[in-house]
Amino acid sequence: MKMQRGSYFRRIIWVGIVVGLVLISAGAYCGDVTEVEIGGITSLSGVAAPWGIGMNNVWQLAIDEINNGGKWWKKKGFTVNGKKYNWKLKTYDHAFDAGKAVSAANRLINRDRVKIIFAFDGGMIKAFQPISEKAKVITVAYASPGKDYINPKNFYTWMYGIDCMAAVIFYPWLEKNTDIRRIAILEPDHWTGHTTEAASRFGISKTKLEIVFDDFFPADMTDFYPILTRIIQKKPDLIDIGNVDPAARALIVKQARELGFKGPMYIITPDIANLKSVAGWENCEKLYFAPYDTQLTEGQKYVKDMYVKRFGEENWIGAISYIFWDYAFWLSEAIEKAGTFDTTTVCNVLEKMKLKSIYGEPAYFAGKGYYGINRMPLYPYNISQVQNGKLVQVISGAYATYLK
Amino acid sequence: MTKAAACHNGLPSAYLQKLNRQKRAPYGFLGIFFLLSMVPFICRNDYYVHVMIAIFYTVIYTSTYRFILRTGQFHFGAHAFIGIGAYASVLLVTRAGWSFWAAMPAAGIIAAVCALIVGFPILRLKGIYFAIITWGLGDTLRFVYMRFKNPFGGALGIFSIPGPNPITIPGVGVIDFSQKSHYYILALALMMLTLYVLYRLERSRIGLVFGAIREGDQLARAIGINIMNYKVLAFAVCSGLAAMGGSFYAHYTYYISPQDFTVLLTIYLAIYTVVGGQDSYFGAIVGTVVLSLAGEIFAGYSHYQLIMYSTFMIVVLLFLPQGLVSFPRYIARLFVGNSANEVKGKGNESALT
Amino acid sequence: MELHELVQNVVNAISIGSIYALLALGLTLLFSIMDILFFAHGAMYMLGAYATYYFCTKFGWNYFVAIPLVILLIGTFGTLIEKGLFRPIRNDHVAIIFLGIALNWFLESAGFIVFGLRPKPVASAFPGKLQFLGSTISWERAVVVIIGMIAVFSLYFFLMRSRLGLGLRAFAEDPEAAELQGISNDHVCSLGFFIGCGLAALAGLLVAPIFIITPAMGSHAVLISLLVIGLGGLGSIPGALLSAFIIGSIESFGTAYLGANITWGLIFIFVVVFLTIRPTGILGVERE
Known part of the structure; x- marks a missing residue:
């Protein structure tokens, strides 16, 4: 009896707390700036949670930068027709479940009435794209680009693909400047893996390089001895493990070296700290990293410092973080320029805008030649290699121009 | 002796009452159907309609899952049959050019036949063995979907699945599935159908047999009931109904991939069932509704959402062995008095079997 | 196929098999004694790994000092879990499975919040690699093979030969009769969880x-x-060892000659078909 009464009291207290929170948040709305929500759909739980939460943190940083002003965004908030606006980020989890992704999109579009969604992973974007396109909501796809979701039919979908670009820059350079001829490709068996493999194949098809091995491994695999044994038997000159998840790729590097593979490997958006601690820096000799600068740009340094200060070194997910920074600024600028929140106008403005990218300038949208629509930002692209324990930039400021 | 037995004591009069109730049941189901079908026309926000749709198809999964649990089989492969339903119906529509209205029942029948085929050899297994084998079956299918790119789309799944074909209902007009409310009605109808079938199964002689099966196989067998046939029947019917839910899911989200039908799906169903109360017909429904809504509230805080789910489950398992549906009874007993002991005693008793 | 490739694949199979055997050992022990499936075994394994990380990498202790500490810590934690959560529903096997699933999920989600998102490495206490007949294996894997074998055999002999093991087996046979013989059920369960979770921590x-x-x-x-353990026969330690090596061999040779992605599908098909034909697994016995 007594216990029961206690729990009633507790429930009343809980209800009180909830009501209080609602009131407080309602009070927060009553400022002179209007808050506009940006939606996020990513994987906050499950195996890919580190990536998802990390990118959510960067989105939050970018939005706070716009709201409060800083080194990158000089004013506070953004102005449309003389009225001041702030962003507010609202992120939901999909845990790589299409049903949950669709639920999240419904929640964002129909309940929270967002006009912009940042989303992670191609499969999930494909799942909710019918809803977002119909509602004319701008979707920014942080995923390996595929022609099946970036095309003229999907006017409101934008992307920040780096893998495709990397392949068309990297492989022609490799053919010209090194005597590497035999390539082995190893990717995880999920969306990102498949599209990255397709991009690598596309890049290699422009050259005379030979693919001697090409396979996908189950995404939760941790022991790569058997598959690496097989790869090494094929005697490749280079192993392309482009977009393998950060944890797994460090294990692949370590285990490949244990099995006696001494050649170079190719990695997109490396998490250098992770590679150092798991694989050991001496094992990273001859690895190609893309995009990675021997020296971070001003913007990258700024973002990294801010991130580490706010979320801790523990939660820094490596070089991939930078790609989540730019779009919030581009979109705010496009909205200011368009003078409206109407997404069609904003898209048209954004497409022609000169961009300020964290990777350097100039940056602009391209991709019509390959995707049929300009939805891919091009920016100076650097690829570096570990030589004698030091990162050396081997390709500087390249543009993936024939994707134009 | 068991929880199930406690539900069925005082058999003859209770049984007659049940028969009586059964006659009125179709009207009850129809009434609920019409009542609920008003919702999208009162609340026009697509988001809430979507939440309801998600709850409806999950209720289809959960209540069929619960029924299989009730036959005494620890099912760990519900995702296999839901996946079969989704893939079969999508392939029939996109590859064979069938209408959705033919493909959905066909998907259910395909899944039921699959359940029949595997049911006879594996349903004689008990407990963990059955769990491992059904789970293995589900994951085998997942690998089949992933490996065979041609019909199944590989790891990337199948995109741009068409919605259901438009139909004309006399007096209502054309339903073309351009709006959420159309899907809502379809999902609701499907759920009520499933629930009605399960209700009939549960309240019929067969249902009593399942009670007997759960109590103890040997006993039921001794009376001369062929357990295997009943188990296979339940397994096939439930798998078929769940598969129809899967078919609806596929045509509602327009996208399926092997990733949607992993063991995690079954674990969710298990959690919904256990939290709601696996002994009660309404348990699965209550569990799904409560946890789905709670999940919506926690949607932005993923790890906390999972913590919430698991805490719910631990608390229910330890303190409310009959699930959330028994919560009002539990409270009532506390206030009437003397019965705290009874509840406790009952817990111990059920633990003995 | 050249000889050194074959040898390398055999070495891979042995290494994978030992890892799987070590992972499954605690689970199969709990099943053999108490007939329950302790799903949170995975979380115990995870906590053991994190304890190792904190002791060795963060605090910089010696690895060999950390070994007994971690095992004791996680074993005690397991005992506490048994006392607080599992004892009230000890005899309801289905409820215990659900409880294990929930606990596993709880600890995993809490782990993401407490330990952070970034994957953590632990520096190996056994650097370097071992080479023979043209094949390579790192020392840390060789150590897993050696200690894994030692753990399996000592556990087996502990159960079969020692007085304590006899008590555990008597409990497994018939708890009530064991209770009458003066074997406290509570103590047996605590001990079982201690050893089971300790083995998870060792893994x-x-x-x-x-x-x-x-x-x-x-x-x-x-x-x-x-x-x-399903393939090996639930509760059978030799069975688990055998099936770990069978699965390890399929994984190693399958990946090498058929492809990585098809291999796990083959393993699942193999297990399903095998269990359909022989439901008790390789070495399992029929249980009521």
């Missing part, structure tokens, strides 16, 4: 340096262990 200690530590590692491990 975490040894296997963690080879791979990488994330809070999600436990669920993956417990599902693999479930497959291993």
